[in-house]
Amino acid sequence: EPEVTQTPSHQVTQMGQEVILRCVPISNHLYFYWYRQILGQKVEFLVSFYNNEISEKSEIFDDQFSVERPDGSNFTLKIRSTKLEDSAMYFCASTLAGGQQETQYFGPGTRLLVL
Amino acid sequence: RKEVEQDPGPFNVPEGATVAFNCTYSNSASQSFFWYRQDCRKEPKLLMSVYSSGNEDGRFTAQLNRASQYISLLIRDSKLSDSATYLCVVNTYYTGGFKTIFGAGTRLFVKA
Numbered sequence: 001e002p003e004v005t006q007t008p009s010h011q012v013t014q015m016g017q018e019v020i021l022r023c024v025p026i027s028n029h030l031y032f033y034w035y036r037q038i039l040g041q042k043v044e045f046l047v048s049f050y051n052n053e054i055s056e057k058s059e060i061f062d063d064q065f066s067v068e069r070p071d072g073s074n075f076t077l078k079i080r081s082t083k084l085e086d087s088a089m090y091f092c093a094s095t096l097a098g099g100q101q102e103t104q105y106f107g108p109g110t111r112l113l114v115l
Numbered sequence: 116r117k118e119v120e121q122d123p124g125p126f127n128v129p130e131g132a133t134v135a136f137n138c139t140y141s142n143s144a145s146q147s148f149f150w151y152r153q154d155c156r157k158e159p160k161l162l163m164s165v166y167s168s169g170n171e172d173g174r175f176t177a178q179l180n181r182a183s184q185y186i187s188l189l190i191r192d193s194k195l196s197d198s199a200t201y202l203c204v205v206n207t208y209y210t211g212g213f214k215t216i217f218g219a220g221t222r223l224f225v226k227a
Contacts, residue, residue: 033215035217041219042202042217042218042219042220043153043159043202043217044217045214045215045216045217048212055212056209056212056213056214089156091158091159098212101147101164101206103149103161103164104161104215105161106158106159106160107158108157108158109157109158111156
């Protein structure tokens with residue numbers, strides 16, 4: 001069964017450093033998403049992406065965040081200058097089409113720890 | 116009021132028990148509803164979509180009440196492997212797209 005993959009599985013960084021989290025969505029999917037989950041809290045939507053553009057973004061997704069599809073397979077989330085409160089699990093998801101009935105398939109996540 | 120609200124849990128039940136989870140949503144424009152399951156430190160995985168007429172998948176039954184803005188999940192004959200956090204997820208359509216909101220989840224422990 002096709003699956004979403006994410007690298008790295010864990011990342012430890014110093015406050016103020018830039019991090020790039022990588023995702024490979026399911027190959028024929030066209031819509032991509034990033035979510036985060038702070039330990040013990042709920043999953044929160046960050047951003048959706050389609051056709052090389054951001055479709056929607058939440059209030060969390062401020063100027064420190066950016067997303068990119070640098071090639072035909074990767075979808076990345078960059079945090080420019082990490083803060084302690086960015087420590088969380090970051091999940092990538094993809095859907096075949098953008099309909100709201102679509103099942104979102106989640107990757108295994110990257111656990112980011114900012115020291 | 117939270118956009119998606121779930122029973123706080125945890126629910127501790129013996130194997131074989133029937134357990135029900137509730138979820139309410141605040142935006143009457145919400146149109147799509149799902150139950151996801153999340154194991155500890157893992158990604159959410161779709162358990163089932165929730166349709167207006169209600170739907171069943173094996174031991175799992177989901178119901179939607181649009182008038183009350185309420186969604187439920189019933190698990191019959193609980194198994195040890197059902198132990199997880201159950202997430203209520205709501206998609207609300209806006210012009211040009213939709214927004215996905217997760218509930219905080221209800222943790223279930225099934226004991227032998």
